[in-house]
Amino acid sequence: MKTILRLVVLVAMILLVGVAHAGDTLHGAGATFPYPVYSAWAYEYNKISGVKLNYQSIGSGGGQRQITNRTVDFGASDAPLKPEKLAELKLYQFPAIIGGVVLVVNISRVKGGQLKLDPDTLCKIFLGDIKYWDDPRLAKINPALKLPHKKITVVHRSDGSGTTAIFTKYLSGVCPEWNTKVGAGKAVKWPVGIGGKGNEGVANYVKRVKNSIGYVEFAYAKQNRLAHTLLKNAAGNFVEPSLKTFKDAAATGDFDPKKDFYLWLTNAPGKNSWPIAGATFILLAKEKTDSNRKVVRFYDWAFKNGDKTAERLAYIPLPESLKKKVREYWKSAGIY
């Protein structure tokens, strides 16, 4: 009994000593939307700097909550917070990367880029109004495609999510019925469907459930080889989700540092703009100057060295002009 006790004390002591020597670790939590690119950046950054950036993709809602409660060093959210709200919660906010939300389907014999959707049919599907894939309204815009008489399973998010915020913001903007019945937010009361946890969960369910449709960040669609759809944009063109159409949407955005970069990129007016694009944001607690410096150093490194990785994963790096604005924002906050 005594020897066991001694052993226990010894192990505990070794652990405590080990703790004292542990390297720098930054904890972040939030949006699942940028998780693939943040984790890839963190992996590379750890190799060159030794700093561990532990980013847990728990959803934008969680990111906002955790940074508000100061349980993490930084939060991440796809839904920007309004400047007043940021002032109230004593937070900084800046964009880190731009991406697009795409629709993915699992219908036998329908490949990526074949199915066309317009705002109206998309809205009706998610309202549960269009129930079968061979609905005449879908057939009308997809004359060349033979869609099966199978019931549509809608897959949405079960957690608070910035991807949902961007998607429902878009739907509310283009579809009055959606706006009155459901509305926009990080989590909404879904009329139909099943809920997956995170972008990962939605991608996983779409992959596994036949005749389903879901919305995910483009990187998830690409990495999992899910079939994406075309979508009619504000200019009336059916566009394919791609780096080009996302860039086009990003170019229309005018991010203003004075408003803490608060901006939505949905339903961008450009001729080739992908209609459901959005920036994803980093939230910092104003008083945590020390860890803020470290987080900023990481993102500064990523702005300089991470563009290739980001594009490989189908994210749009911020335009150089915007990066400059963000750096000035950091400087004025005294954390750069």
Place this chain on the structure above:
Amino acid sequence: MTRVRLRKIESFIALSLCSLAAFAGIFWLFFILGDVIVHGASALRLELFTNDPAPPGIEGGGLRNAFVGQLLITFFATIIGVPLGVLGGTFLAEYARGKRIAKLISILSDIMVSVPSIVVGTFVYAVLVKPVGHFNGWAGAVALAIIMIPVVLRTTEDMLRLVPWTLREAAFALGAPYYRVITQVVYRGAAAGIFTGVLLSIARVAGETAPLLFTSFNNSFFSINMNEPISSLTATIFQYAMGPYDDWHSQAWAASLVITLFILLVTILGRMIIKMRYGGK
């Protein structure tokens, strides 16, 4: 004559159904275990234990952080939970033997054993995560310890009761105070049983996921700092299995295999000790 036949036929049918039910139970065991072994073994490689996770799409990631984190959390949960459980059980079986309070605590512990573990997670979040300001490994260990205490307490109580009272009387007769009788006579007599209880309680908490989700959270890097979020196998399995990447899925299977084998081995070991020490049940 026909009536006897009828009764025999009825008996035969009913008993066949019962046998069928038993084999259905066995069938599920083999189905689930077989599935875990087949999928897990094919994904089991050395890097799983030596490497930390790589981001999706990059080869060669492992779960070293989760294995170590799981060991740490379980280890500290045992350190917190076992002494409390053993001492508490001692009180019930010795000092409070036959008293109302002993009966009450014993019943409450039995209930606590089956209380939803996720509720324990929310409780520990409110007590140890919110005030501290961030998720941390200690919270995870405490959550598991809370689940362990009633299990260890009840087995200790039962095992101490099995030690014959005459043994204690013999020791009292030699003039030993009660605490020495307990620590030197009773504990010795019940050691194997208490040890088994501890083993089974470790097996019980090693597979717990729900209480860790809001307490020790997860960490994609190697960390042994219990003051920070720390990875665990079960939370990682949840994340990886729910995720869309094939690579994650196979790692989740491999992790499941390791944790299942560990728990089954500990359980079997526990039963063997009981059998050797007490014979039969």
Place this chain on the structure above:
Amino acid sequence: MPVSLKKNPVDLAFLVITATASLSVLVLILGIVFVLFSESALSIKEFGILRFIFSTDWNPVIESYGAATSLFGTAVTTLLSLVLAIPVAIGIAIFVTEIAPGFLKGPIGVAIELLAAIPSIIYGMWGLFTLAPIMADYIEPALQDTVGRIPFVGILFEGTPMGIDLLTASLILSIMITPFTASISRDAFNLTPAIVKESAYALGATKWEVMKNIVIPYSKLGVFGGAVLSLGRALGETMAVAFVLGNNHQITSSLLDAAATITVTLANEFTEADTDLYLSALFNLALILFVMSFAILAVAKFFLLRAERKFTR
């Protein structure tokens, strides 16, 4: 106590230490109730207890929360899993106590115990990867084509078979609680005095008649207690259902629809709740779950104790 305690300071200290340790259980239970209650105070103030329980709204946009959808999912999965598990569990218990030849009793008993030791997350993951596709491709369409055709019963099986629904979740849950229920039933059966059984056999009763007329009536308190205990277990299970329930807050007539239980709602939304009210509503759910399972487990314990007492006195 038959022994007079010598007034020894160390002895007294040891008594205090052990007493404190055993009181920790009491402190924990009271602590859980108190903390959960104070954390959910905000949502109780906002919605009231009854309105919270009966409201089917779970709408983070307008911050209106109600427990009814989660309670619905919890009730359906729990009850359905019990309906599926209890006959099988009793069958197993009968097999192990009465039918199995000696050399099989041990191994089957061990196998059942091992099934009970497998962690719930393994059940959940296996359910998602292995069972759900089987349900979607074979079992659920087959059910729709057979029982689904019967009027009224058919509405239980409407919808798209996708394998991620109430039925699959209940099935996994039932596999999980079967061994547990079986081992309690077996213990209850074993309490039947051998002499009573033997007298019945001597009168020419068949094995089934002995079971049906002697053993089961004799042990019904224990079996019932075991069933209620399993109910309490199933109620609080998280991981086995989290993978395959589909996480949708809705009340549905079809078992082939997604739903949410209290546990799954907590697992999915707890770390993501962004407002105080949202988090408070989740704590409120946890409180309801704790009170419910505590009450049910207490009832189970009551019956099991009575069953024991009946034979030990």
